[in-house]
Amino acid sequence: MVATDIPAGTADNNRAETTVTSFRIIEALKSREYAGVTELAEELDLAKGTVHKHLNTLRELDYVIKEDHEYRLSLSFLGLGTAVRSRLPVYQEARQPLEKLTAATGEVASLMIPEHGYGIYVLRTYEGDHPDVNVNEGERLPLHATAGGKAILSYTPADERERILDVRGLPRLTENTITDRDALIDELRLVRDRRTSYDRAEYRENWHCIAQPITNEENRAIAAVTVSGPAERMEQKDSATDLASLVGSTVNSLQNRFYADY
Missing domain, CATH: 1.10.10.10 (Winged helix-like DNA-binding domain superfamily/Winged helix DNA-binding domain)
Structure with missing residues (x-):
């Protein structure tokens, strides 16, 4: 990588x-x-x-x-975007595990990859029309304000992470967005310790997200799996079903598939 x-x-x-x-x-x-x-x-x-x-x-x-x-x-x-996406090894393995994650949670499951200091959703799965979906596949998101982004940053080498923060900054998107670099670094240490990250209305008001990284043989994040939905509903489901475990099972499945091919 x-x-x-x-x-x-x-x-x-x-x-x-x-x-x-x-x-x-x-x-x-x-x-x-x-x-x-x-x-x-x-x-x-x-x-x-x-x-x-x-x-x-x-x-x-x-x-x-x-x-x-x-x-x-x-x-x-x-056509350009789908051609590039189809060549990503992790994307090639992701659809079935993400669809199972959506079925288990009833929420939007996504695969985010890092590119140019942003997070990009290359795949999103959900049931029915799901009017809550407001970010399309292919859109760029700030790493510091999203669960997937923080999962990726926490498993990115420190010098590269600093470069990303220098160039992209920490713009405030909601009143909950972390805009202080020291506070963000502290949060990323916690994310790395528990291998799970949260976005509690930091990117979008009344919207929560949970994520875990997919890492390579160097323990570096190459992607993140996320589950997101309305804040109140996500809190209820997390207390009842342990969303972190469901996301973790999906990550393990993807990593096993990925490394079985390489």
Whole structure:
């Protein structure tokens, strides 16, 4: 497993500004169903001609759809993401264990992996429509404010963990978010001791999550398994069924499957 890849900042002569501009536009479109040139130009503080040129290029490459005078991202991005995800060894083994975890808990079970100092849900399973799900597969989440993220940080080498915290910071997301580095380090020590982490409304109000890391032969986190749901319901279920044990059984199953193949 390679070291955590955190961009160190790029000198101007090594940075393609046109690429940066394209991805600023892509990120802006990501949060919208549709957007026009003027709207994007005003938000990004770019000339309308510049935005129009980038949109036309992305459209020619099949990554943007134009309808009337507005634009949206195309499903070509979905193809890129699913192709990358399908090559992750831990993902290849995860669906059946996570579906069993969802059946046992009745809550959302997820597989998070670390990338660029964020946590990314590469798989989420749940029963029925489950209107509580508000984070999609592929979205980036802060490591310091999520149970999966803290499980990963607690089993990340100290120098790399410090680099992540330096670059990504500790932004406050709710009144319960840990924003003091010393307090976070203390919590990560507890997480490592018990091999279980909790998010008690630290990322989202009235939402709790429990997680455990999946580690490699170097005892380094390569992923985390999480179970999440509304705070009151999660507290009731944890006291009645010991959610940590259910998550732990899933982690053990995944690690056994993973190491059986490698």
